[in-house]
Amino acid sequence: MNPTDRAAVEDRFERDWGVTLPESIFRFWEFCASPAASSLAELDIVPAGVSHLSADPGAAPRDGIDVRVHGRFYCDPPEFMTFMFSGSDGYHHGLWSDDGRTCGGVASYYTHDGGGIERSAATPLEAVRAVLERHQRDLEDDDPGHSGVVARLSRLAALRDALTGVETGDRPETGYAYSRKYDPSFLPPRVDPARVTTLDGAGALVDGATALGRPPHNRADMSQFAGYVHATFEDAAALEAQVEEALRRCAAGDPAEALVLGRDLHWASGGDPVREAHANRLLTAAYRALDRPALAGIADAHHRHRALSSVHVLA
Known part of the structure; x- marks a missing residue:
């Protein structure tokens, strides 16, 4: 990517998404364009979603479709902008923006396999490193003497060497040792008092009162919380x-409940047009009250296009 291309990409995202792209996504795109x-x-791993615009910042969506839904899966919160697919079951990664202006890390989840959104990676290449070490773990559990395993381990080592030359070079651990130190699935959940518990597992950055008196992010028993919330959604009048x-x-003047309830309904819409409409009303109202107009716009665009059969909308 040359400086002219970068300027065009930055302008496109400022104009259409309202988001200032982080330096880390450009390092990811440059790495993806390298021999490694x-x-x-x-x-x-396949660059996807907004990454397609790094190669063609002028790419337009198909007629009648809002470009902001390119790469956007049904349950993706407005804060999530897909940049990478990885593996099966709809596993995908996105830049995360709480304010709709700047990006504060990377989120990921499996669209087709349950579970919530995980937000531990700070940068796209850190997310790549985590995926690499999970593959290393799988190979460590396999037959280490098998020629195919040996060859794959060698290729992973070469990729790791290239990756750590750009990012995560201060992490010498590999495989299980890496995961035990850095992978959230191996570590106790880190409570974040600045965020409020949400059904999608990502938490919402907001101050104010909530109807359930929700605990801070990662302090709730998510199984119990999810069971209770889903039960309340079954009573249409309630x-x-x-x-x-x-x-x-x-x-x-207190948008906290609108934001967290809207996020919960967005996550749990399940194709129900009533829940989809409720989620949209709540989210657009909350984002506007919180001065997050870009997220309100994304929420509205997603609501209009949630029935698309494909997340790829570029012509």
Whole structure:
């Protein structure tokens, strides 16, 4: 990517998404364009979503479709902008933006395999490193003397050498040793008092009161929390009352409940047009009250296009 290309990409995202791209996504794109990137196939990694615009910043969507939904899966929160696919079950990574202006790390989850959103990686290449070491773990559990395993380990080592020359070079651990130190699935959850528990597992950055008195992010028993929230959504009249109360609080100057309930309903819409509509009303109201207009725009665009059969919308 030359400086002219970079300027065009930055302008495109500022104009259409309202987001200032982090330096880390440019390092990821530059790495993907390097000779070492041929080995990313070992990890089933494919640049996707907004990464397509790094190669063609002028690419337009198909007629009638908002470009902001390119790469956006059904359950992706507005804060999530897909940049990479990796493996099966809809595993994908996205830049995460709490304010709709700047990006504060990387999120990932499996669209087709349950589980919540994980937000431990600070940069795209750190996310790549985590995927690499998970593959290393799988090979460590296999027959280490098998010629195919030996060859794959060698290719992973070469990819790791190239990657650590750009980022994560201060992490000499590999495989299980790496995961035990850095992978959140091996570590106790880190409570984040600045975030409020949400059904999607990512937490919401917001101050204010919530109807459930929700605990900080990672302090709830997510199984119990999810069971309770899903049960409350089954009563249509009670849900309508929850939505109206959240909107009333938002109009009175406290958008916290509108944001977290909107995020929960977005995650749990399950194709239900009533839940989809509730989620959109809540999210757009909350984001506007929080001065996050770009996220309100993304939420509205996603709502209009949630029934798309493909996340690829570029012509």
